[in-house]
Amino acid sequence: MLHLQHAMRPRHQAGDIARGRFVSGFRSFILNDLAGDLRAAYDTRVAPEFQKKHGRAPASSSEVHKAMRADPAFKVYSACRVRAQTMVWDSVTPVVNRERAALEYVAAATGALDAVRLDPDLVTPKNVAGLDVHLMPGGYLAADDFPLAAGAVYDQGLTVFSMGLMGQNLDDIGQSMAAYVRGAFPDFAPAAILDVGCTVGHNTLPWKTAYPDADVHATDVAASGLLYGAARAKLQGKDVAFHQMNAEALAFPDANFDLVFTSMFLHELSAKTRAAFFKEAHRLLRPGGLLLNMELPPNSQVAPFDGFYLDWDCFYNEEPFYKGFRDQEPRDLCRAGGFAEADYLQFVVPSIGIYGADAVAAAAAAAAARGPGAIEDGKTGRLAEGVQWFGFGAWKAA
Numbered sequence: 001m002l003h004l005q006h007a008m009r010p011r012h013q014a015g016d017i018a019r020g021r022f023v024s025g026f027r028s029f030i031l032n033d034l035a036g037d038l039r040a041a042y043d044t045r046v047a048p049e050f051q052k053k054h055g056r057a058p059a060s061s062s063e064v065h066k067a068m069r070a071d072p073a074f075k076v077y078s079a080c081r082v083r084a085q086t087m088v089w090d091s092v093t094p095v096v097n098r099e100r101a102a103l104e105y106v107a108a109a110t111g112a113l114d115a116v117r118l119d120p121d122l123v124t125p126k127n128v129a130g131l132d133v134h135l136m137p138g139g140y141l142a143a144d145d146f147p148l149a150a151g152a153v154y155d156q157g158l159t160v161f162s163m164g165l166m167g168q169n170l171d172d173i174g175q176s177m178a179a180y181v182r183g184a185f186p187d188f189a190p191a192a193i194l195d196v197g198c199t200v201g202h203n204t205l206p207w208k209t210a211y212p213d214a215d216v217h218a219t220d221v222a223a224s225g226l227l228y229g230a231a232r233a234k235l236q237g238k239d240v241a242f243h244q245m246n247a248e249a250l251a252f253p254d255a256n257f258d259l260v261f262t263s264m265f266l267h268e269l270s271a272k273t274r275a276a277f278f279k280e281a282h283r284l285l286r287p288g289g290l291l292l293n294m295e296l297p298p299n300s301q302v303a304p305f306d307g308f309y310l311d312w313d314c315f316y317n318e319e320p321f322y323k324g325f326r327d328q329e330p331r332d333l334c335r336a337g338g339f340a341e342a343d344y345l346q347f348v349v350p351s352i353g354i355y356g357a358d359a360v361a362a363a364a365a366a367a368a369a370r371g372p373g374a375i376e377d378g379k380t381g382r383l384a385e386g387v388q389w390f391g392f393g394a395w396k397a398a
């Protein structure tokens with residue numbers, strides 16, 4: 001099992017490590033071997049049958065999903081994947097509870113908790129209050145008597161879940177995106193950066209590393225991740241301000257930031273909140289600033305089978321807005337937020353942890369050559385072989 005490299009990680013016993021390794025290994029088996037069986041079932045049984053019946057191949061992710069549902073390979077894959085997901089949380093929650101005193105002691109000693117700007121009047125939106133997102137019991141919300149719990153469980157759980165593919169401190173997305181932005185836009189020097197929907201700030205911190213002079217802010221609606229994340233950031237020597245805010249109405253003045261960043265965030269919002277966030281991002285950016293979102297790519301840009309594969313979490317992992325988001329056009333979201341069509345950009349970045357800084361630099365150079373708005377085929381950003389992160393957003397007109 002990969003260990004987080006910061007002092008908020010709980011002390012592990014041999015059994016904890018074995019359980020974590022087992023669950024990561026089980027997930028790897030599902031996402032590689034069983035996913036391979038799924039593809040083979042599609043190619044050899046499901047797609048030919050569909051072709052025979054309809055005289056054409058499935059044209060959308062929904063058609064593939066409908067056709068695959070009865071296939072035994074899909075049933076095995078889905079049953080195992082749901083079970084593995086619950087095992088992720090079961091493997092870490094007892095550890096966090098057992099190590100509570102140490103966790104609270106370390107967090108308090110950082111002095112970072114009092115600096116978190118919590119909003120006692122904030123009404124937690126239904127997409128957070130009403131769901132066990134990712135099948136995580138209680139979702140992002142902390143138990144009243146243990147405010148750090150949900151943040152700690154998320155940090156540990158994501159470590160088990162990601163099988164080492166998200167970097168030592170789960171910051172590969174932030175690191176890869178920041179390296180890409182530096183490489184692709186060398187003249188862009190953001191003085192103020194905002195990460196929205198930061199959870200524990202794992203992908204916020206690389207922006208402070210990439211732009212050490214920048215004033216970096218991280219926001220989320222869920223207090224637990226913010227408290228835990230503030231201590232986690234302090235322990236890694238990163239000066240980041242954490243705020244509890246709803247992305248629909250972010251309490252910063254107009255034109256306050258040069259870069260607004262999100263990562264794996266948009267798919268957890270209702271369409272209404274998502275639209276409001278794009279307007280907020282536009283309002284908050286200075287002219288010449290950049291909105292950048294890391295997400296899974298839209299269904300329109302992947303083959304129907306890949307779309308079906310990526311839609312899975314929407315139906316079986318308590319992420320009900322996922323498909324709705326991926327059915328939207330990223331370009332349209334930006335345009336509706338107030339960004340000009342010509343200022344749209346999107347790209348795919350290879351994971352810096354897996355492929356190295358040179359590969360990210362090459363992607364930045366290739367993107368410049370390809371022109372904005374073009375991505376390479378077959379790069380889906382999913383967590384299996386060949387980890388690539390999809391990014392899209394827009395510049396605010398200067």
Ligand SMILES: C[S@@+](CC[C@H](N)C(=O)[O-])C[C@H]1O[C@@H](n2cnc3c(N)ncnc32)[C@H](O)[C@@H]1O
Pocket residue numbers: 125127128140173196197198199200202203219220221222225245246247248262263264265268269273
């Ligand atoms: C999947 S997590 C994002 C993870 C993180 N950004 C990363 O890079 O992995 C989604 C986060 O969005 C937050 N969230 C959901 N709705 C929100 C809203 N309306 N405003 C702000 N944060 C919200 C949740 O509390 C959760 O922490």
